[in-house]
Amino acid sequence: MSAADDALPGHPLAVAAVQAEPVPGDLTGNAATAARLVHRAADAGAAVVVLPELFLPAYHPPTLRADPDGTYLAADETRRVADARLDPLATAARDRGVVVVVGAAVRHHDGRPACASLVVDRAGGIAAAYDKQHLWGPDENELFAPGRRGATLAVDGWRLGLGVCYDGCFPEHGRAAAASGAHGYLCPSGYVVGSEHRRDLYYAARALDNTMYVVFANAVGGAEPWRFNGGAAVYDPEGRPLVRGGDSGEAVLVAVLDPAELAATRAAHSMLRDRLADQGEARTVLGG
Numbered sequence: 504m505s506a507a508d509d510a511l512p513g514h515p516l517a518v519a520a521v522q523a524e525p526v527p528g529d530l531t532g533n534a535a536t537a538a539r540l541v542h543r544a545a546d547a548g549a550a551v552v553v554l555p556e557l558f559l560p561a562y563h564p565p566t567l568r569a570d571p572d573g574t575y576l577a578a579d580e581t582r583r584v585a586d587a588r589l590d591p592l593a594t595a596a597r598d599r600g601v602v603v604v605v606g607a608a609v610r611h612h613d614g615r616p617a618c619a620s621l622v623v624d625r626a627g628g629i630a631a632a633y634d635k636q637h638l639w640g641p642d643e644n645e646l647f648a649p650g651r652r653g654a655t656l657a658v659d660g661w662r663l664g665l666g667v668c669y670d671g672c673f674p675e676h677g678r679a680a681a682a683s684g685a686h687g688y689l690c691p692s693g694y695v696v697g698s699e700h701r702r703d704l705y706y707a708a709r710a711l712d713n714t715m716y717v718v719f720a721n722a723v724g725g726a727e728p729w730r731f732n733g734g735a736a737v738y739d740p741e742g743r744p745l746v747r748g749g750d751s752g753e754a755v756l757v758a759v760l761d762p763a764e765l766a767a768t769r770a771a772h773s774m775l776r777d778r779l780a781d782q783g784e785a786r787t788v789l790g791g
Contacts, residue, residue: 556691
């Protein structure tokens with residue numbers, strides 16, 4: 504069965520893409536900020552809230568390198584995370600009945616360090632749900648090991664593929680999610696000032712490539728060379744922004760994922776059904 508033939512969700516889903524500035528190394532304070540933003544998103548009707556990459560420790564390699572005990576969270580063999588510093592965030596998710604996706608540095612039970620997306624469920628349980636597969640640059644490759652597999656979050660009949668920042672630069676990553684039945688793609692990210700063109704192009708392209716919704720969260724603020732440029736957005740299945748934040752300043756951007764719009768787009772643009780299993784025999788090379 505192709506992704507285009509899979510059952511569509513039965514009801515709309517409100518999601519929030521967040522842009523905000525964490526403090527490097529202040530996991531306790533950043534968790535409290537995340538909790539405040541979750542309340543703000545829930546007040547606006549969101550059922551799923553997506554915060555930026557590495558938001559809990561902040562995306563600041565010198566701090567991650569200097570204080571791994573203070574900035575990395577421990578995950579057990581079932582990928583569960585129990586850390587009192589996250590209690591405000593877990594409480595916010597439980598009290599408001601929302602699902603939260605937020606970036607963290609995680610050390611798994613086997614010692615592997617990961618740039619992970621935590622999922623905080625509606626009961627307040629926390630799991631290191633997905634490890635970033637495509638690591639960007641020397642800092643990430645020094646600090647983390649690449650993830651070993653993709654992951655999909657199921658919420659209220661919606662299947663939402665998980666990616667982190669650089670993952671979204673690879674068409675194959677979003678396509679793998681869509682091919683497995685994803686209706687949307689959640690991407691906590693950390694894009695820096697100067698990358699605005701690529702920031703706005705990649706995630707819109709992943710939406711249109713796969714006729715699925717994309718939720719892009721990004722940090723703001725920080726000091727060079729880790730000064731982040733916002734632009735958080737939710738893209739419809741044709742790659743149009745339903746909401747988008749500015750290049751600076753905190754924002755909680757809420758949009759509704761509509762199964763009727765998803766169905767109509769996939770009926771009109773049938774790439775998921777029409778794609779070939781492979782690209783055929785060896786390529787023909789022609790002389791000029």
